[in-house]
Amino acid sequence: xxxxxxxxxxxxxxxxxxxxxxxxxxxxxxxxxxxxxxxxxxxxxxxxxxxxxxxxxxxxxxxxxxxxxxxxxxxxxxxxxxxxxxxxxxxxxxxxxxxxxxxxxxxxxxxxxxxxxxxxxxxxxxxxxxxxxxxxxxxxxxxxxxxxxxxxxxxxxxxxxxxxxxxxxxxxxxxxxxxxxxxxxxxxxxxxxxxxxxxxxxxxxxxxxxxxxxxxxxxxxxxxxxxxxxxxxxxxxxxxxxxxxxxxxxxxxxxxxxxx
Numbered sequence: 001x002x003x004x005x006x007x008x009x010x011x012x013x014x015x016x017x018x019x020x021x022x023x024x025x026x027x028x029x030x031x032x033x034x035x036x037x038x039x040x041x042x043x044x045x046x047x048x049x050x051x052x053x054x055x056x057x058x059x060x061x062x063x064x065x066x067x068x069x070x071x072x073x074x075x076x077x078x079x080x081x082x083x084x085x086x087x088x089x090x091x092x093x094x095x096x097x098x099x100x101x102x103x104x105x106x107x108x109x110x111x112x113x114x115x116x117x118x119x120x121x122x123x124x125x126x127x128x129x130x131x132x133x134x135x136x137x138x139x140x141x142x143x144x145x146x147x148x149x150x151x152x153x154x155x156x157x158x159x160x161x162x163x164x165x166x167x168x169x170x171x172x173x174x175x176x177x178x179x180x181x182x183x184x185x186x187x188x189x190x191x192x193x194x195x196x197x198x199x200x201x202x203x204x205x206x207x208x209x210x211x212x213x214x215x216x217x218x219x220x221x222x223x224x225x226x227x228x229x230x231x232x233x234x235x236x237x238x239x240x241x242x243x244x245x246x247x248x249x250x251x252x253x254x255x256x257x258x259x260x
Contacts, residue, residue: 006199011231013238016161018225025226029156032245034145036153038234039069039092039116047135051126058126062138063150065106066119068235076142092116094138100128119235154241155231160221162201166193167216177217180210199227
């Protein structure tokens with residue numbers, strides 16, 4: 001198996017994996033989205049809420065705030081030494097006490113762990129008018145996306161690595177394929193049609209359909225080579241998500257071998 005990185009930043013990563021099957025690629029995609037553990041607010045205990053929003057609406061908004069955390073020091077409650085009772089090793093407590101007039105933002109949440117905080121400080125929670133108050137304690141725990149969307153780690157997709165074959169004997173360089181391509185992958189150079197940025201091809205087949213000779217251009221996908229796009233929607237970096245997904249997939253494979 002070979003891996004090549006095409007692009008990466010703090011929120012997204014794009015890479016090529018060569019030498020795996022479609023089922024394995026799909027398993028990796030699903031794990032990155034719904035099985036990589038992330039931290040999110042689960043329980044909210046309201047002391048006072050005189051805002052225009054019901055407790056349930058505010059609790060739902062709090063649960064969807066992505067949280068930065070260190071995955072190496074926070075455990076699942078059921079796997080913690082406290083046996084699910086709740087402790088600093090498996091729970092993070094957030095406090096908030098605000099009185100209007102003001103807008104309550106995610107940055108107003110006070111965390112019991114200095115390394116845990118919202119990814120963004122400017123996510124609005126509720127607007128308080130004069131005299132309105134909001135006070136609560138919120139508890140964040142580890143979970144996975146298949147339990148609830150608030151624990152989803154990433155938006156992940158993959159596609160087959162594209163292959164474009166141009167038959168020089170059939171191609172009359174009419175330029176129809178160049179105009180039809182929505183990704184501007186084809187261009188004319190020295191009287192020939194050449195391919196550029198092939199990774200951008202989405203296998204739409206528009207160029208082949210626009211060509212007068214149906215045998216001049218052949219579009220296909222390599223079923224053992226894939227382009228992955230991973231965008232984090234949690235407090236984990238794309239790199240952490242990919243590595244954790246690979247670890248989970250490896251453990252699943254070992255478990256299956258053991259059972260067999």
